[in-house]
Amino acid sequence: MLVKIIVGLLLLFMVFNLFKAMVVMLKNEPGQPSMSKFIGRRVIASALIIVLLLLAVATGLITPNPRPY
Numbered sequence: 504m505l506v507k508i509i510v511g512l513l514l515l516f517m518v519f520n521l522f523k524a525m526v527v528m529l530k531n532e533p534g535q536p537s538m539s540k541f542i543g544r545r546v547i548a549s550a551l552i553i554v555l556l557l558l559a560v561a562t563g564l565i566t567p568n569p570r571p572y
Contacts, residue, residue, distance in 0.1 A: 506555065506556075506565055509555060510552055510555065510556070513551060513552050513555075514548075514552070516544075516548050517545045517548045517549065520541040520542070520544045520545045520548070523541045524538045524542050524545075527541065
């Protein structure tokens with residue numbers, strides 16, 4: 504259950520950073536941080552989700568679906 508909550512929060516973090524990058528791109532103000540900062544955070548969150556899921560499957564916290572159909 505904890506793994507699902509963490510993955511859900513990381514997905515929300517990714518969507519938040521996507522919209523922050525969009526706002527920075529559309530406003531184009533010189534004082535704002537660059538758009539790549541927010542896109543980089545999305546990439547790191549994606550990598551964390553993949554690592555978390557692989558560790559959860561390896562330790563047996565979650566089990567993959569044996570029959571995909």
